[in-house]
Amino acid sequence: MAENSLLSRLEGLKLKFExxxxxxxxxxxxxxxKRFVALNKEYKELQPVVEAGGRYRTAVANLQEAKDLYATEKDEEMREMARQEIAELEPRIGALExxxxxxxxxxxxxxxxxAILEIRGGTGGDEAAIFAGDLFRMYTKYIERKGWxxxxxxxxxxxxxxxxEVVLKVTGDSVYGTLKYESGVHRxxxxxxxxxxxxxxxxxxxxxxxxxxxxxxIDLNMNDIRKDTFCASGPGGQSVNTTYSAIRLTHIPTGIVVQCQDQKSQLKNFDKALEELRTRIFNLEYAKYLEEIASKRKTMVSTGDRSAKIRTxxxxxxRITDHRINYTIYNLSAFMDGDIQDCIDHLIVAENAERLRASEE
Incomplete structure (x- = not known):
């Protein structure tokens, strides 16, 4: 990317940000x-670019000054200082670009x-359910490490x-952007x-x-939703309370069913179930977006394909092996204790490399 065109593009983004x-x-x-939320989101997205642009602009100006000094200065000590500054600034500018x-x-x-994170036992009967429990523990430990x-x-x-099956809602900074790499079959x-x-x-x-x-x-029409109540139950089907506090919501146009029984209050369970229902309806459209993106790339780290075997x-x-990036490590006990950030970091680097390649084609 030519320096002048990059500077002019950054200037345009800075004006838009302001x-x-x-x-x-x-x-x-x-x-x-609605408009305020959309503008606030755009503002936050532009902020890292504008800040990096400010550092880049300063570095480019300092480099030009150092080159001018080196070309015109007669004093050898000053020329040496200018030469050292040029040697430091050139790689820094390259990295900033x-x-x-x-x-x-x-x-x-x-x-x-x-994000909504759901874990389901697959093939393997009781052992699959036990493993789903191990994954639940791994993710909750990771969530705690992240401060989510x-x-x-x-x-x-x-x-x-x-x-x-277990379904949980995870809240924090950039939760989906981090956890999305975990979608798929874990063996x-x-x-x-x-x-x-x-x-x-x-x-x-x-x-x-x-x-x-x-x-x-998404705008939900409450007339399209059927609400059922039932008693929450615990292990072995035993009733854990005698009130009809658990909620099941069915979205009639799509057939999507969600239920929530975690809270003792029917109202709280309804609110949580409605959040999840909204998310699942939204994700019908989002899945099309993921397919469209994946079809434009030869490979993709996070395709959203939940049938793909991603990790063993x-x-x-x-041993842990992530099959998407041929990542293998031998610290399974620490990994199952929630130490999964290094693997996610490798996946992010791999996807960023793909995004750069795709943008340059």
Whole structure:
């Protein structure tokens, strides 16, 4: 990217950033919540580019000054100082250009959102449910490390432990943009607790990460929703309370069903179920967006394809392998304790490389 065209593009974005900042102080805009939310989102997205642009502009100006000094100065000591500054600034400018190129590529607009994380035991019976429970523990430990929050929307426990299915809402900074790489089939190879012969079995659990739909993302017609109430139940089907506090919502046009029984209050369960329903309806359209993006790239780290086998957890060897980027490490116990950031970082780097390649084609 030519230096002049980059500087002019950055100047245009800086003016747009300042203009949006002004608009956000307008009482009419503040009164229009939908418009204010959209402007605030755009403002936050532009901020890193504008800040990097400021550093780049300063570095380019300093480099020009150092070159002029080196060309005109007679004093050898001053020329040496200018030469050293040139040697420091040139690689820094190159790195800033790469950073800005990446920032200028359109991001997935959902990355900043909270997420709905669902984990389901797959093939493997009781062992799959136990593994789903292990993944639940791994993610909740990771969520705690990140300083995020989570709450369980619904769960169905396995007969031998773990979960047939568990759905949780995760809130924090850029939750979806970080956790989206976890969507797919996770495979485990180990000797099950139920195995008497000591043979290694393979079973699986599926993980789906959905960006949480905000109130302004989708208009729900309450006439399209059927509401059912039932008693929340615990392990073994025992009633954990005698009031009809659990909520099941069915969206009649799409057939999507969600339920929430985590809260004792029917009203709270209804609110949480409605949030999840909005998210699942929103994700029908979002899935089309992901398919469109994936079709434009030869490969993609986060396709949203939930049937793809993305990772293997091999207990006998203490090995984790992420098949999308040929990432292998031998610290399974730490990984299952929530130390998964390094793997996610490698996935982010791989996807950023793909995005840069796609933008330059």
């Amino acid at each position: 203009e949006i900042g002004q608009q956000m102080t307008d009482p009419e805009v503040i009164a229009d919540m 790469e950073e800005i190129k990446l920032l200028l590529i359109p991001k997935d607009p959902q990355d900043e959102k909270n 929050k989570y709450e369980v929307n619904s769960m169905s426990e396995g007969a031998a432990g773990g979960f047939k 485990v190879q180990r000797v099950p607790q139920t195995e008497t012969q000591g043979r290694v079995h393979t079973s699986a659990a599926s993980v789906a990460v959905l960006p949480e739909a905000e109130e302004f993302d 957890y091999n207990y006998p060897q203490g």
